[in-house]
Amino acid sequence: MEKRPLILVTNDDGINAPGIRTLIEVMNEIGEVYVVAPDSPQSGMGHAITINDAVYCNHIKTGSDKPQMEYSCSGTPVDCVKLAVNEVLKRKPDLCVSGINHGSNSSINVIYSGTMSAAVEAGTMGIPAIGFSLLDFSHEADFNPSRKIVKEIALQTLKNGLPEGVVLNVNIPKLNSSGIRGIKVCRQAKAYWQEKFDKRTNPLGRDYYWLTGEFVNEDKGTDTDEWALEQGYVSVVPVQFDLTAHHAINELNGWDL
Template identity: 60%
Template sequence: MAEQEKLILVTNDDGITSPGIRALIEAVRPLGRVVVVAPDSPQSGMGHAITIGVPLRLNQVEIFEGIEAWQCSGTPVDCVKLARDKILGRKPDICVSGINHGANHSINVIYSGTMSAAMEAAIEGIPSAGFSFLEYDYKADFSLPAKVAREVTERMLQNNLPAGTLFNVNIPIVEEKDFKGLKICRQADAKWVEEFDERRDPHGKKYYWLTGEFKNRDVGEDTDVWALENNYASLVPVQFDLTNYKLKKELEEKWKDL
């Protein structure tokens, strides 16, 4: 008997009409049956938000030839939850999210809707990966990111990885001849130094735009930021047990009198 065809859930946070998700679909469609469930509008910066206060809409759309696709009014995490409960019928073999227009390395994993969608699937025990391309441009050339996404997805499907496996993959802006390949990394200790741009509306009232500068305070050569600066694509295995075991141990000593 032939092996069962792999079921691949594709989602993102830039919205179902973004070029990045189209590139990802094309990259992984040779590997199994692809089903797309993605937001109907851009959801960047949504983190692990879920929709509680308003009901969700879900509509089938025909925008990818030969591919079952649904758009959802909610967040990337909502998309994964709805896909699992209302669309797929069985647990998918993998969930891939992206390809995001813009970086999600280092601390950005926490703000990223792309990664939150993948994390939601991983919590469900589905091996998952988020892919992000450092190029923000809508018209970016996705051929290198697509190759990387294809290779990672194929490896994930072939390997027997632990339940809850979750990868954060970022792809640099680099010509293919200079690309050095994929590097397994840790999350760089970096952060955003925020400045809000203060303006006044036509009625004289203040409002603020979030803006900021990215600061890498990590000099390690095993980080995702280092890899990307050196023409590698970075792959960080991500966990969702957020317990700080080191500090836990320290406190158990220090706060014995609790």
């Protein structure tokens, strides 16, 4: 019998989030599943790691009807991947999937995302990795319609592999009556957050701040993730973790350094 692929599942919304429960169920249809995910929400943690505190990892008994092995971790999403690969899993996984995130990780959001940072960390270890996100911030968001898309992209990744140094950032639009129009491979839109801080004062007279902001998309291209999502397509952006700006090397070599 052909050996089933070993799949690591993680996220940044926490091990009990509805998105990861859906992702686990889909991955159980494909392979042998191990789950190592934060024990509490870790959204917006980016690629943070824990270095000034202990990291705890607890095995969770899921019952005989659930074939996956699950572990909750006190650390960040990146901690979860590091711990999974180095301590928990019996061998290097064939695939790492992160999510399904509750909300968008398109465009500039990718650099803040704990969901995507977990996938990127797996990618740095040579593991094919995908971050999945659903553009629905509602507390009652329905992740079930994403199942077919998640499974299709995961199976294609296992079949074809990914280019060296690349992971996938997959964003799924909120489904409406007309459904998904298809899947588009895109580039990351040039966009940013116009940030503001809501300044308040606590009862002791100390000032504090809440971060707010407005998302600004400057990119009018029809080949971007933001365009695809607005048009009802799933966006798939290949993300690289080599941050070298290769196009700037020649210019900098012209400096008097």
